[in-house]
Amino acid sequence: MAPHLRELTFTCVFVLLLSSLGYFTWHSSHVSSFSYDARQGHTHAGSGLTGSGQLQSTLQYIFGEGGFSVTEPSFNDNGATYNLSNTPIHTTPLGNDILILDVDTRPFRGSHQVFHETNFDWSKLEPHSGGIVNHYMYAQTHGYAYQYLQLPTPTDRSPTWVKVAGLLQTLPNYKYVVFLDADALFTHMHIPMEWLLNYWSIDSTTSFAMALDPPGIENEDSLGRRHVNTGFIIAQNNPKTFEILEAWQDCPTEERWPGCARWRGERFHEQSAFGEFVRYDYEEYVKELPCTEANGEWDLDICKGVFVQHRWWRTAGTRQWVGEQTLQKVMERVHEGLMRDHGKEIAG
Numbered sequence: 641m642a643p644h645l646r647e648l649t650f651t652c653v654f655v656l657l658l659s660s661l662g663y664f665t666w667h668s669s670h671v672s673s674f675s676y677d678a679r680q681g682h683t684h685a686g687s688g689l690t691g692s693g694q695l696q697s698t699l700q701y702i703f704g705e706g707g708f709s710v711t712e713p714s715f716n717d718n719g720a721t722y723n724l725s726n727t728p729i730h731t732t733p734l735g736n737d738i739l740i741l742d743v744d745t746r747p748f749r750g751s752h753q754v755f756h757e758t759n760f761d762w763s764k765l766e767p768h769s770g771g772i773v774n775h776y777m778y779a780q781t782h783g784y785a786y787q788y789l790q791l792p793t794p795t796d797r798s799p800t801w802v803k804v805a806g807l808l809q810t811l812p813n814y815k816y817v818v819f820l821d822a823d824a825l826f827t828h829m830h831i832p833m834e835w836l837l838n839y840w841s842i843d844s845t846t847s848f849a850m851a852l853d854p855p856g857i858e859n860e861d862s863l864g865r866r867h868v869n870t871g872f873i874i875a876q877n878n879p880k881t882f883e884i885l886e887a888w889q890d891c892p893t894e895e896r897w898p899g900c901a902r903w904r905g906e907r908f909h910e911q912s913a914f915g916e917f918v919r920y921d922y923e924e925y926v927k928e929l930p931c932t933e934a935n936g937e938w939d940l941d942i943c944k945g946v947f948v949q950h951r952w953w954r955t956a957g958t959r960q961w962v963g964e965q966t967l968q969k970v971m972e973r974v975h976e977g978l979m980r981d982h983g984k985e986i987a988g
Contacts, residue, residue: 699781702969703829710834717828717946722933726841730834733783737815738833740779740786742772742822743806745793755788762963768822770959777966778826782833785814797892797904800870804910807875808885814877820948821871823955825962827938827945829969836947840929842874847881847925849874851934851950854943867908867915868928869935871950880925888918 708715710730714723749755754769765773772788779786787810791802803819811817818833820826842849850868853859859867875881888910891900897917903909919926929935935950936943951958 696780696783699777699829702966702973703777703781708830708832708835710832710838712835715828715831715835715839720946722839722946724835724838726838728838729841729843730837732834733832734815734834735783736785738782738784739810739814739817740775740784741806741810741817741819742775742788743803743819744788744790744822745799745802747790748772748788762959765959767955767958770962771820771822771825774825774962775820778829781829784833798909800909800911801889801904803870803873804885804889807873808882808889811875811877811881811885816877817873817875819873819875821950823952823958824871824948824950825945825958827947827949829965831947837874840927842876842927844876844878845925846876846927847878847884847922848876849927849929851929851943851948852931854931854936854940861912861915865915867911868919868926869950870908870911870914871952872934872948880922884918884922884925887921888914891917 710733711724711728714721716722747755748769749757752761752764752766752769754765754772776786778784789806789810791805791809793799794801803821807817807819816833816837840849850870850873853867853869855866861867875885887896891897891913892904894901900913900917903913903916906912931943933946934948936945937949937951937954938944938946951961
């Protein structure tokens with residue numbers, strides 16, 4: 641397919657898929673939030689915009705691939721098999737008890753950004769907006785709540801710290817909050833979060849699950865231990881989780897951990913603060929996920945991003961990857977219909 645025709649097709653597909661995403665309504669000049677309530681079947685942003693279950697049904701058809709149970713015994717990917725090794729913790733969908741969360745200081749309302757109100761053109765969308773679309777589609781597909789939360793830019797630390805504040809703000813309302821950076825993506829849209837919770841054995845004692853970074857001195861703390869990457873965080877609602885979040889948020893004050901103030905602005909900010917200090921006091925509540933399963937990208941040797949990719953070194957290609965994967969699934973469904981009807985013609 642010629643490049644211009646491919647981009648035109650991407651645009652048509654995403655105009656359809658995002659037709660119910662709606663527009664932002666600002667709660668105030670400082671904080672903005674957009675969410676989809678799967679139980680109530682409507683979107684709400686400030687004054688409450690209405691939507692339809694049609695988009696969810698469309699996405700379930702596109703990405704369903706015949707259904708994938710939350711207790712599916714195994715998943716096969718490129719010759720590798722990933723098995724549920726224990727009795728499943730979750731046997732039924734959690735629906736709106738799971739929140740898929742984007743947190744940022746940017747409104748993404750500018751030209752060629754996802755919440756721009758007019759003239760949506762997928763082919764010109766900037767990369768981070770593609771990640772937000774991926775998260776929203778995943779939430780819609782599985783009936784989870786979705787929220788884009790814009791928070792004020794901190795005055796005393798890097799903007800990346802707002803993910804901690806965002807978790808503190810949203811987690812009281814859900815059993816699980818799944819946060820992703822805008823360049824982190826769900827690789828296989830049909831695999832439900834409940835299956836991943838089962839696969840990773842995230843039980844009631846787990847407060848956080850995060851993937852390890854790739855091996856390398858640049859990804860190690862001062863003791864030579866690999867950092868966990870805060871671009872993908874599963875947070876579970878329990879008292880210990882809130883204690884950890886409060887401690888993490890207060891780390892740069894150095895009231896508890898002398899030396900943490902450097903991570904206000906020095907890379908890797910909140911990730912380094914967690915890796916250098918917080919996790920050592922809460923080891924039993926933090927599950928470190930394999931890098932190859934929830935970090936990196938499909939063509940890397942070590943971290944292939946089997947379930948969750950994190951395109952930290954190819955962010956510019958985020959929109960293109962999301963578009964190509966979605967178009968592939970759309971055309972698979974079209975091809976299934978074509979072959980089905982073709983078979984009827986032959987039989988007739």
